[in-house]
Amino acid sequence: MMPYLLLSSLLFSAGLAAALLRRNAILVLVGIELMLNAANLNFVVFWKFGPNPESMAPALFVLFSIAIAAAEAGVGLALILALHKHFKSTNVDDMNLLKG
Amino acid sequence: MSFDLAILALLIGVSAIAAITLRDLVHCVLCLAVTFASLAAVYLRLGAEFLAFSQVLVYVGAVAILALFVVLLTRTGEPRAESRFSPQVMIPLAVCAFVFTGLAAAAWSSSLKDSPEAVGASMKLKDVGRELMTSYVLPLEVLGLLLTAALIGAAILAKADDGEDDEVTDLGESQGQQQRPMVATTHSDPKHD
Amino acid sequence: MLGTGLIKGMAETARNFVGSFLEEDRLTTVEYPEERIPAKEAARSFPFLVFDGDDAEKGLRCVACQICEKECPPQCIFILKDTAKKPDFVGKMQFQPKVFDIDVSVCMSCQICVEVCPFEAIKMDVDFELSRFDRFEGLLIHKDELSKPNSYFRKIHPTDAAAVDANLAAEKAKAEAKAVADAAAKAKAASAAAAGLAAPAKPAAAAPPPPPTPADPILKSASSSTAGPGLAETGSGKTHAPAHGS
Amino acid sequence: MIEWADQIFVLLKREILLLVPVALQPLASILLSVGPIMGVFATLFAATTVLERKGLGRIQNRLGPNRVGPFGLLQPLADGIKAIIKEDVVPYRTDRVLHTLAPILIMVAALLAYSVLPLGRNMVALDLDAGVLFFFAAGATTELAIFMAGWSSRNKYALLGAMRAIAQMISYEIPLILSTVGVLMAAGTLSTTGIVEAQSGYSGLFPNWYVLTPWGFAGFFLFLIAATAEANRSPFDLPEGESELVAGYFTEYSGFKFAMFFFGEYLGLFAANALAITLFLGGWNAPLQILDWVPSYLWFFAKLLFLIGLSIWVRGTTPRLRADQLMNFAWKFMLPMSLVNILASGLWRFTGDGVLGWLVCGSLVAGSYYALGLNLAPKNAVTKRIYRFAT
Numbered sequence: 001m002m003p004y005l006l007l008s009s010l011l012f013s014a015g016l017a018a019a020l021l022r023r024n025a026i027l028v029l030v031g032i033e034l035m036l037n038a039a040n041l042n043f044v045v046f047w048k049f050g051p052n053p054e055s056m057a058p059a060l061f062v063l064f065s066i067a068i069a070a071a072e073a074g075v076g077l078a079l080i081l082a083l084h085k086h087f088k089s090t091n092v093d094d095m096n097l098l099k100g
Numbered sequence: 101m102s103f104d105l106a107i108l109a110l111l112i113g114v115s116a117i118a119a120i121t122l123r124d125l126v127h128c129v130l131c132l133a134v135t136f137a138s139l140a141a142v143y144l145r146l147g148a149e150f151l152a153f154s155q156v157l158v159y160v161g162a163v164a165i166l167a168l169f170v171v172l173l174t175r176t177g178e179p180r181a182e183s184r185f186s187p188q189v190m191i192p193l194a195v196c197a198f199v200f201t202g203l204a205a206a207a208w209s210s211s212l213k214d215s216p217e218a219v220g221a222s223m224k225l226k227d228v229g230r231e232l233m234t235s236y237v238l239p240l241e242v243l244g245l246l247l248t249a250a251l252i253g254a255a256i257l258a259k260a261d262d263g264e265d266d267e268v269t270d271l272g273e274s275q276g277q278q279q280r281p282m283v284a285t286t287h288s289d290p291k292h293d
Numbered sequence: 294m295l296g297t298g299l300i301k302g303m304a305e306t307a308r309n310f311v312g313s314f315l316e317e318d319r320l321t322t323v324e325y326p327e328e329r330i331p332a333k334e335a336a337r338s339f340p341f342l343v344f345d346g347d348d349a350e351k352g353l354r355c356v357a358c359q360i361c362e363k364e365c366p367p368q369c370i371f372i373l374k375d376t377a378k379k380p381d382f383v384g385k386m387q388f389q390p391k392v393f394d395i396d397v398s399v400c401m402s403c404q405i406c407v408e409v410c411p412f413e414a415i416k417m418d419v420d421f422e423l424s425r426f427d428r429f430e431g432l433l434i435h436k437d438e439l440s441k442p443n444s445y446f447r448k449i450h451p452t453d454a455a456a457v458d459a460n461l462a463a464e465k466a467k468a469e470a471k472a473v474a475d476a477a478a479k480a481k482a483a484s485a486a487a488a489g490l491a492a493p494a495k496p497a498a499a500a501p502p503p504p505p506t507p508a509d510p511i512l513k514s515a516s517s518s519t520a521g522p523g524l525a526e527t528g529s530g531k532t533h534a535p536a537h538g539s
Numbered sequence: 540m541i542e543w544a545d546q547i548f549v550l551l552k553r554e555i556l557l558l559v560p561v562a563l564q565p566l567a568s569i570l571l572s573v574g575p576i577m578g579v580f581a582t583l584f585a586a587t588t589v590l591e592r593k594g595l596g597r598i599q600n601r602l603g604p605n606r607v608g609p610f611g612l613l614q615p616l617a618d619g620i621k622a623i624i625k626e627d628v629v630p631y632r633t634d635r636v637l638h639t640l641a642p643i644l645i646m647v648a649a650l651l652a653y654s655v656l657p658l659g660r661n662m663v664a665l666d667l668d669a670g671v672l673f674f675f676a677a678g679a680t681t682e683l684a685i686f687m688a689g690w691s692s693r694n695k696y697a698l699l700g701a702m703r704a705i706a707q708m709i710s711y712e713i714p715l716i717l718s719t720v721g722v723l724m725a726a727g728t729l730s731t732t733g734i735v736e737a738q739s740g741y742s743g744l745f746p747n748w749y750v751l752t753p754w755g756f757a758g759f760f761l762f763l764i765a766a767t768a769e770a771n772r773s774p775f776d777l778p779e780g781e782s783e784l785v786a787g788y789f790t791e792y793s794g795f796k797f798a799m800f801f802f803g804e805y806l807g808l809f810a811a812n813a814l815a816i817t818l819f820l821g822g823w824n825a826p827l828q829i830l831d832w833v834p835s836y837l838w839f840f841a842k843l844l845f846l847i848g849l850s851i852w853v854r855g856t857t858p859r860l861r862a863d864q865l866m867n868f869a870w871k872f873m874l875p876m877s878l879v880n881i882l883a884s885g886l887w888r889f890t891g892d893g894v895l896g897w898l899v900c901g902s903l904v905a906g907s908y909y910a911l912g913l914n915l916a917p918k919n920a921v922t923k924r925i926y927r928f929a930t
């Protein structure tokens with residue numbers, strides 16, 4: 001169980017680093033996706049190693065999470081496109097105006 | 101830790117790090133796709149077939165492709181010479197290291213640490229479907245609503261708004277380089293660094 | 294209704310598919326190296342040099358006037374004049390080319406050389422199978438290879454050749470008549486000089502009366518009208534045997 | 540005897556496995572499943588190329604290839620040798636790694652899909668619980684490979700072709716998956732072998748295939764159309780429209796890499812056709828009960844060849860769609876039609892396969908087909924053009 005959890009921690013920290021460090025908005029979104037995936041991996045691991053492997057709840061939770069992540073990616077990328085239309089840039093540091 | 105898991109872990113680690121550090125955005129997203137696919141392999145190894153295939157279908161087949169499209173649609177001329185990372189590097193890195201150690205320590209001190217793998221457990225599709233249609237039918241419907249809303253929202257957000265275009269271009273020209281056609285910019289993509 | 298057009302189209306292609314096995318007439322192509330469609334009379338590939346008689350050196354019509362060389366748009370013709378002269382078809386002494394090269398990799402088959410040649414010496418060939426292993430030297434065709442007999446020209450372009458032959462025959466006859474007339478005048482002058490000494494000898498060269506030399510356009514139109522049916526025949530004739538598929 | 544002929548390959552594999560030491564048996568089992576699949580479908584690819592060229596030739600009143608070997612049957616061999624010994628030209632500015640990986644990935648994705656296809660009774664490499672989902676997951680990877688090919692070439696035609704291909708594949712993936720949902724509902728499983736089992740047996744003279752129900756019939760054709768679009772075949776071959784984009788996303792590929800793309804494309808087509816057989820045409824089941832003695836794999840390949848012939852026929856008939864027609868067809872016809880089809884297959888479960896079922900589901904499917912077709916028809920009917928001066 002330990003290797004899986006370490007792996008998911010690594011994924012989560014990598015995603016966090018991308019979200020905090022990268023300037024490009026797309027990569028910020030990529031980091032968020034990585035963090036979501038780390039959480040999904042944890043769910044599956046806890047289902048497999050946990051006390052109640054008969055329950056389907058973790059699987060369904062991951063399924064919902066995947067679906068929501070897809071929606072989130074779609075809206076997020078559309079937002080980036082809209083921002084790019086305004087600022088001609090995807091650099092999050094450029095988006096420092098409070099007006100649209 | 102078995103051999104195949106070691107390979108998968110290595111693949112996930114390397115591709116995730118590559119996905120967040122590479123300069124070329126297309127490479128980043130392709131590495132991200134590798135991460136997703138290897139994660140699906142891990143799910144497969146854990147006996148969650150259905151989740152693994154959903155993961156590939158949704159993440160590799162849709163999210164990564166969508167991200168690639170957006171990368172190509174948002175290219176503006178030559179990439180700027182400045183660093184691809186934010187100016188303050190140390191603080192976020194410290195935060196990430198802290199989060200990693202925290203998570204690892206939590207995992208280490210967990211009471212489930214040495215719990216055995218449930219060998220026979222696997223996600224039978226029939227059970228998943230039955231649960232989905234009985235106890236989780238409301239979340240499913242809400243999810244459908246959410247996806248519809250996201251679809252419409254994304255379409256409206258990404259739609260070209262003709263009315264505002266004039267002032268937008270003024271703002272854009274004052275701020276950055278003029279936009280070049282997509283194809284030409286991908287050609288002039290320098291391979292330095 | 295949606296899909297009817299597709300079904301109609303698929304029925305048509307199915308008819309073609311089945312029909313191509315049943316009716317040989319449907320097949321629009323021939324199996325090339327074994328069977329070939331005879332060249333159309335107006336076909337042209339690259340220029341060649343015409344010679345009369347059997348000897349390519351002696352009968353060559355080209356007089357190395359270099360008009361074609363100058364007129365050639367892509368400049369694919371190269372001519373070197375020979376110092377020696379030779380008699381042309383009427384017997385007049387003319388220059389001849391020492392070197393006559395055509396680079397068919399450059400030639401664009403425009404036929405301008407043929408248009409400008411005053412001696413009917415350069416004509417368009419129909420031979421298209423000119424692939425060589427050497428791209429530079431191989432496609433530079435020299436005089437000996439360029440020279441082809443008039444009979445070949447008659448075979449590939451019968452209408453043109455008939456007109457050209459009639460034209461040349463007329464010119465030759467005109468020249469001969471002139472020669473005869475000159476000779477007669479000379480003899481007359483001589484006989485006038487020797488007046489009364491001898492009976493006026495009839496010119497021995499009792500040349501046959503020169504054939505009527507109609508003006509060129511008339512001749513051309515006449516020949517082309519006679520060649521009309523022949524042209525039509527070559528145009529429609531599909532002489533290949535329907536032997537394929539078996 | 541009949542039993543033996545049907546199961547000869549299964550028995551053969553079992554016998555060979557017994558000769559292998561126990562430690563190596565899993566590996567040997569994999570190889571014994573993968574090797575024949577690759578061999579058989581590579582041969583089928585070779586046969587299809589020559590069949591397609593001859594068929595298209597006949598459709599256009601030509602002879603087709605007939606030079607290499609008797610009746611031109613060795614043509615694929617000559618093509619293969621040519622592809623292998625041809626120079627591999629890689630443009631200067633390409634992204635080398637991606638440029639090399641793309642054809643490999645496209646082949647891997649196409650071959651992966653074969654692991655869940657039942658080629659005969661007990662002849663499936665991987666009997667997964669979620670086999671159909673696996674098939675679509677493998678197919679989704681193809682898009683990534685196409686993008687890699689188009690983007691790494693640094694060629695505007697390649698990039699445009701890749702973008703078109705991806706947009707088209709994403710649009711048609713939805714009706715492709717939705718058109719299978721009716722079958723999945725009826726069979727109650729996502730396992731390919733389970734679906735074939737559900738279609739075995741005969742009611743009267745006819746087999747219990749899903750194509751012989753109103754929703755199955757519509758679903759079959761929806762699936763075939765969507766699969767044709769997924770495989771980028773005519774009339775949906777915009778991504779590689781020669782008249783516009785040179786060769787689309789594999790413009791900058793030559794030699795063996797090009798052959799791999801070609802191979803991958805055909806493998807994708809075969810896989811989609813094989814899945815159509817599995818889902819709608821009863822898999823390896825015989826069409827008539829009295830023909831049950833013919834080995835099951837022969838039925839499978841006979842059906843596969845039939846569908847391949849159909850796709851060649853369609854390719855020889857249809858002209859290329861315009862981009863807006865392509866998208867309109869996907870979103871305004873295929874998608875609603877497949878949704879209606881799911882509804883019809885749900886109704887079928889309650890009405891049964893009697894007269895009532897046929898009446899209700901049949902009229903639902905036919906009516907929506909007619910209505911959606913009307914909607915798709917051009918607003919201004921095309922009339923014969925009249926020239927004022929030319930006669």
